[in-house]
Amino acid sequence: MGHYRDNAVGAENQQERLIQLGWVIGFVDGEGCFSIGFVRQSDRPGRKGYKTGFQVSHEFSVTQGAKSVSCLGELVRFFGVGGVVANERHDNHKEHLYRYAARRRTDLISTIIPFFTSHSLHSSKQRDFEKFARCVEMIDGGLHLTREGLIVIAEIVETMNRQKPRTEMIRILRGHTPEVQDTGS
Amino acid sequence: MGHYRDNAVGAENQQERLIQLGWVIGFVDGEGCFSIGFVRQSDRPGRKGYKTGFQVSHEFSVTQGAKSVSCLGELVRFFGVGGVVANERHDNHKEHLYRYAARRRTDLISTIIPFFTSHSLHSSKQRDFEKFARCVEMIDGGLHLTREGLIVIAEIVETMNRQKPRTEMIRILRGHTPEVQDTGS
Numbered sequence: 001m002g003h004y005r006d007n008a009v010g011a012e013n014q015q016e017r018l019i020q021l022g023w024v025i026g027f028v029d030g031e032g033c034f035s036i037g038f039v040r041q042s043d044r045p046g047r048k049g050y051k052t053g054f055q056v057s058h059e060f061s062v063t064q065g066a067k068s069v070s071c072l073g074e075l076v077r078f079f080g081v082g083g084v085v086a087n088e089r090h091d092n093h094k095e096h097l098y099r100y101a102a103r104r105r106t107d108l109i110s111t112i113i114p115f116f117t118s119h120s121l122h123s124s125k126q127r128d129f130e131k132f133a134r135c136v137e138m139i140d141g142g143l144h145l146t147r148e149g150l151i152v153i154a155e156i157v158e159t160m161n162r163q164k165p166r167t168e169m170i171r172i173l174r175g176h177t178p179e180v181q182d183t184g185s
Numbered sequence: 186m187g188h189y190r191d192n193a194v195g196a197e198n199q200q201e202r203l204i205q206l207g208w209v210i211g212f213v214d215g216e217g218c219f220s221i222g223f224v225r226q227s228d229r230p231g232r233k234g235y236k237t238g239f240q241v242s243h244e245f246s247v248t249q250g251a252k253s254v255s256c257l258g259e260l261v262r263f264f265g266v267g268g269v270v271a272n273e274r275h276d277n278h279k280e281h282l283y284r285y286a287a288r289r290r291t292d293l294i295s296t297i298i299p300f301f302t303s304h305s306l307h308s309s310k311q312r313d314f315e316k317f318a319r320c321v322e323m324i325d326g327g328l329h330l331t332r333e334g335l336i337v338i339a340e341i342v343e344t345m346n347r348q349k350p351r352t353e354m355i356r357i358l359r360g361h362t363p364e365v366q367d368t369g370s
Contacts, residue, residue: 021204026209029256
């Protein structure tokens with residue numbers, strides 16, 4: 001249970017909470033990212049792969065340089081879910097990067113998605129959030145476990161900001177049309 | 186006079202105002218930029234240049250893509266100063282960029298600087314803001330009109346995020362040491 005759900009104990013405290021709540025919305029408008037990831041996971045010797053051939057993940061994240069890592073701690077305290085990890089990118093940055101990340105489906109469904117449903121983002125990221133929430137809902141319903149469901153999800157993800165086209169993945173999934181028909185009927 | 190100074194008319198309205206105030210802080214933590222600019226302006230035929238050889242400007246800005254330009258309109262309404270301009274960069278962007286910008290010294294001194302003095306940023310941009318405010322104060326006191334004052338300002342600006350080194354400019358200014366002594370005594 002995050003900070004924003006606590007009861008107020010005084011007017012000044014309540015003011016600070018509302019300002020903090022607004023800060024989270026504004027900061028996520030600026031720096032937040034809602035993303036759905038796909039990793040090819042076919043059958044391999046000794047391990048059964050995913051039926052569709054792809055593993056699906058979901059993440060709400062906010063990235064900052066080392067000098068502003070305290071802002072990410074604020075998000076952990078505010079939401080009461082997720083954590084801060086060192087970013088694994090190693091390109092030409094001047095300082096180390098850190099990432100607030102909430103990836104567990106239960107955390108997204110119980111906390112992150114309800115928060116941004118009640119408190120809309122002001123920027124075009126709102127549309128990304130809505131698509132993200134729709135995908136997580138479908139994943140929670142198990143749709144990503146069927147090829148046709150996964151195609152629907154991939155097609156939504158393609159239209160989200162900063163996400164690469166999933167043409168190849170969709171082509172692979174469509175290449176197995178007979179199985180899709182088996183699963184869907 | 187910006188939105189944040191109006192009197193509250195009801196509890197719900199007041200709540201919305203505090204959330205909006207927090208949103209501005211968070212959005213600026215993510216996307217804001219406090220910058221001091223220098224342009225070489227020597228004497229030219231028919232026009233007297235600046236005594237130091239450089240024109241100094243100050244700007245608080247927030248840049249967004251076209252899809253989120255409404256966020257910049259929010260800043261105009263909130264602060265009651267500044268405006269939205271099309272960004273003049275023409276590199277490899279997917280959408281047109283727009284910039285909220287407050288550049289007039291009176292707007293910075295009467296509105297922008299007092300706001301961020303009362304409501305600190307949470308990220309490392311706070312340090313940039315403090316340096317920016319110090320520079321604007323010095324400029325308001327006319328220090329940028331002397332070579333030695335301009336060197337002090339340039340040296341502060343060099344330590345701000347995303348600002349390029351001013352080695353060349355400081356070298357040029359230092360090259361005129363006798364005049365600096367004339368001005369400063």
